[in-house]
Amino acid sequence: MMEHSNNQGTGNSDGRQRVVGLTFCRHGRAAFTLVELLAVIAIIGVLIGLLLPAVQAAREAARRSSCLNNMKQLALGCLNHESAKKRFPTNGWGFAWTGEADRGSDRRQPAGWIYNILPFIEESALHQMGAGLSGTARRAAHLERLSTPIQGINCPSRRAGLFPWAMTWSIVNAGKPSNKVPRSDYAGNGGELFLSPGFISPYNWDPPDWTSAPPNTDAGPVSIAEGDSTKASSTFANKDRKTTGIFFVGSIVSQVQVTDGLSKTVILGEKYLAPERYLDGIDGGDNEAALIGDNADISRWTEFTPFNDTRGLPTNGAGFGSAHFGIFGMAFCDGSARFLDVNVVPAVFRSLGNRKDGGPAGESP
Numbered sequence: 001m002m003e004h005s006n007n008q009g010t011g012n013s014d015g016r017q018r019v020v021g022l023t024f025c026r027h028g029r030a031a032f033t034l035v036e037l038l039a040v041i042a043i044i045g046v047l048i049g050l051l052l053p054a055v056q057a058a059r060e061a062a063r064r065s066s067c068l069n070n071m072k073q074l075a076l077g078c079l080n081h082e083s084a085k086k087r088f089p090t091n092g093w094g095f096a097w098t099g100e101a102d103r104g105s106d107r108r109q110p111a112g113w114i115y116n117i118l119p120f121i122e123e124s125a126l127h128q129m130g131a132g133l134s135g136t137a138r139r140a141a142h143l144e145r146l147s148t149p150i151q152g153i154n155c156p157s158r159r160a161g162l163f164p165w166a167m168t169w170s171i172v173n174a175g176k177p178s179n180k181v182p183r184s185d186y187a188g189n190g191g192e193l194f195l196s197p198g199f200i201s202p203y204n205w206d207p208p209d210w211t212s213a214p215p216n217t218d219a220g221p222v223s224i225a226e227g228d229s230t231k232a233s234s235t236f237a238n239k240d241r242k243t244t245g246i247f248f249v250g251s252i253v254s255q256v257q258v259t260d261g262l263s264k265t266v267i268l269g270e271k272y273l274a275p276e277r278y279l280d281g282i283d284g285g286d287n288e289a290a291l292i293g294d295n296a297d298i299s300r301w302t303e304f305t306p307f308n309d310t311r312g313l314p315t316n317g318a319g320f321g322s323a324h325f326g327i328f329g330m331a332f333c334d335g336s337a338r339f340l341d342v343n344v345v346p347a348v349f350r351s352l353g354n355r356k357d358g359g360p361a362g363e364s365p
Helices: 034-085 135-146 230-242 346-352
Strands: 009-011 017-019 186-189 266-270 327-332 337-341
Touching (some): 034 266, 034 327
Antiparallel strands (some): 009 017, 266 327, 327 337
16 A cells, blocks of 8 residues: 655655655744833934924925015015006005095005005905995995905914904994904005104194094094095195105105115015014004004004014014014015015114115115
């Protein structure tokens, strides 16, 4: 009887069977010790600690670039307005007014420079809200516009979106906003001086000739009729003689009037705001809305030292500054935009806000 083997065989030269043995190897895997695991965790922590500042710096660099682009686009909007109308946009009548689409962009227009460049920054529909309407429907359209977000008016290092209206008074040609409103982080160049003649302020010894709307003489005239009156004309003429910037009450400045040179005169820049005031609408230079008339919400003055946003540091809402450490952004009347050092020489910076003083000497900072 033939026996069968469970092993496989192979033939060889002498005819005998050779059993092929199968060898199985078992490999063991050693586990991490607790000490080794802790060491790995510590190394990962160190690497993350080294990486995070670099990531944050890269993000801030991107935000700075976006902010500078915002200013450039707004400046170009102003220049396109000047090209079309032969003057920079007016800055309107006062903070208690918003835009009137049927009243052009000269001294009959109660809203400021941001409203007036809307058609030049791809926001024509927003600009035209209320056009052709009257009475309650017109006011309702103005209120809706006041509460509509606007792209490109906020610094991405600071904030975005809509913010609460905390004021007790109403907009003359709209009513009191019940919804949140957009606010701008960029302000137009009101000139080198704030508390001297040239700006309508309750602290100014040179108040307007018209009867002012509530709550004070910063508000603008009490009615459309008052804004069209001879008292308004005399107010505008008085301010025009005394101001040195691009945007002020009733302003109609052309490029020809920027005698210091377009590249040496600022048109707008980042405004200062303490961090704790970013969202609440309490700061006196950030308590209304973007689409109002002449006010510190949309204009600033170069007599004030620029600051980086600093918790607990109020500035009376009148100066430029930024959330970018060590620098702040400004755009010039030639459409260029760049960052300046917050330690810029005060006299040079002050001169940048004056369109007709013969300075600054040499290159601007």
